[in-house]
Amino acid sequence: MAEPAQEELSALAAIFCGPREWEVLSRSEKDGTVFRIHTKAEGLTDVDIPLELVFHLPVNYPLCLPGISVNSEHLTRGQCVTVKEKLLKQAEKLLSEPMVHELVLWIQQNLRHVLNQPETGSGSEKCTFSLSTAVDDGLWVTLLHLDHMRARTKYIKTVEKWASDLRLTGRLMFLGIPDSSENLQSRCGLKWKEMQREND
Numbered sequence: 001m002a003e004p005a006q007e008e009l010s011a012l013a014a015i016f017c018g019p020r021e022w023e024v025l026s027r028s029e030k031d032g033t034v035f036r037i038h039t040k041a042e043g044l045t046d047v048d049i050p051l052e053l054v055f056h057l058p059v060n061y062p063l064c065l066p067g068i069s070v071n072s073e074h075l076t077r078g079q080c081v082t083v084k085e086k087l088l089k090q091a092e093k094l095l096s097e098p099m100v101h102e103l104v105l106w107i108q109q110n111l112r113h114v115l116n117q118p119e120t121g122s123g124s125e126k127c128t129f130s131l132s133t134a135v136d137d138g139l140w141v142t143l144l145h146l147d148h149m150r151a152r153t154k155y156i157k158t159v160e161k162w163a164s165d166l167r168l169t170g171r172l173m174f175l176g177i178p179d180s181s182e183n184l185q186s187r188c189g190l191k192w193k194e195m196q197r198e199n200d
Helices: 003-015 077-093 100-116 152-165 178-188 192-199
Strands: 022-028 032-042 048-057 067-076
Touching: 003 022, 003 032, 003 100, 032 100, 048 100, 067 077, 077 100
Parallel strands: none
Antiparallel strands: 022 032, 032 048, 048 067
16 A cells, blocks of 8 residues: 555544554555544534445555445435445545545535435435445356345345345345245246256
8 A cells, every 4th residue: 555545544533542542453465444533513403413334445545436325224325325425426536535534524514415415325224334436347146145044035035135235236045945846947947957966
């Protein structure tokens, strides 16, 4: 990581020195640094809204944009997405210089105006997690393995809701359940016998 970025991290740790205000989540020479800042900003009703901002500084930061995640129990998912998009637009103006503190100050001063704009995200549930990066890293593959389900239909609905909320695409596969071959074929486009062979 570049020296200006290291200096910025030291400065941020000194600025956000209150309890639970600052936390480094990961640090790697290959992937960069991920950290969380807890702050507050004035919302629509003159009440301070707690925000959790997660920044991912890639190795070539500040020559590229940081990844940003915005979370708050007091905002909808759509509002969190809108705040994140506005922060990324602001970050584009500050490219090539350390910008995290400027972005935090900007959202503290402008959250009310951002929330006045229409939401770009979908849904009205509370925002609990929406990790994203500003740089397109190509195709990501994630496997969620559940080895025990009491109510399969409920799990399917939950996983489908997560996928929808996070705008993910994928397939549900049930291995080792002979009585689910019809369901498996309709959901995954695979025949039970083919999947059984893969397990053998």
